[in-house]
Amino acid sequence: MIVLYTMEREYPYGTLRSTNGSKTKVVLEEKGLGYRVELVRPGDVWKKVPEILAKHPLGKVPFIEDGELTLFDSTVINEYLNDAYPEPALLPSDVVSRAHARALENYADEGVLSQYLPLIWMPWWSPAEQRDQDSMERGREGLRTAIFPFLESRLSETGYLCGAFSLADVPFMAVAMVLQVDGMDVSGFPVTAAYLDRLRQRPSYRVIDPNTPLAESVGLAAAS
Ligand SMILES: N[C@@H](CCC(=O)N[C@@H](CS)C(=O)NCC(=O)O)C(=O)O
Numbered sequence: 001m002i003v004l005y006t007m008e009r010e011y012p013y014g015t016l017r018s019t020n021g022s023k024t025k026v027v028l029e030e031k032g033l034g035y036r037v038e039l040v041r042p043g044d045v046w047k048k049v050p051e052i053l054a055k056h057p058l059g060k061v062p063f064i065e066d067g068e069l070t071l072f073d074s075t076v077i078n079e080y081l082n083d084a085y086p087e088p089a090l091l092p093s094d095v096v097s098r099a100h101a102r103a104l105e106n107y108a109d110e111g112v113l114s115q116y117l118p119l120i121w122m123p124w125w126s127p128a129e130q131r132d133q134d135s136m137e138r139g140r141e142g143l144r145t146a147i148f149p150f151l152e153s154r155l156s157e158t159g160y161l162c163g164a165f166s167l168a169d170v171p172f173m174a175v176a177m178v179l180q181v182d183g184m185d186v187s188g189f190p191v192t193a194a195y196l197d198r199l200r201q202r203p204s205y206r207v208i209d210p211n212t213p214l215a216e217s218v219g220l221a222a223a224s
Helices: 019-030 042-047 074-084 095-124 133-154 170-182 190-201 203-207
Strands: 002-006 008-011 014-017 035-039 063-066 069-072
Touching: 002 019, 014 019, 014 170, 019 074, 019 095, 019 170, 019 203, 063 074, 069 074, 074 095, 095 133, 095 170, 133 190, 170 190, 170 203, 190 203
Parallel strands: 002 035
Antiparallel strands: 002 063, 008 014, 063 069
């Protein structure tokens, strides 16, 4: 059985999860794969303890074990899962569309998950009085000025970024998760708001839904 190492923690306002770990969790669910989640302590990740460094040389999450294989980086893991477990396909079949999907996945990773989203998400893991409100507002402003206008123009008539739901949409599942907790007003961007709601309706979202307690969010596809 595949083991996913990631960070998840319960708070009174919901279960918070690593955005990159959530990307991999969504793909495991979309593929209907059996897996179990090993929770990594945030303190061990920040301190870069040897046990984590042995599995992920940058001391981050997520990483997975699949039999003999240990693999890190959510994008690489998701590509591996899509190759090793081809059904349902999460990339288009023709070469050019596949390249577009990968480019959009990279856009989300570099432009959103590595840039604006942590400014909003990291403070939610701290007590309310310690949250840097300016940083959170800078993150929201980045989404409003750079990311949402792009989504408004790029979302295709299928309702996803690259034809059918694909790896390009997976990072935006994590955006949907973060903004559900944050409550940011997205109503000025109707196409984006509808997209985020559409992503939240997918069955795979249940395992990253902040309303899903830890005990219920591990390997649902395998259990059903
Ligand atoms: N490119 C990596 C990024 C991984 C990443 O930054 N993970 C965060 C949690 S969402 C982490 O472990 N941060 C701890 C750190 O950067 O020290 C991926 O996609 O997996």
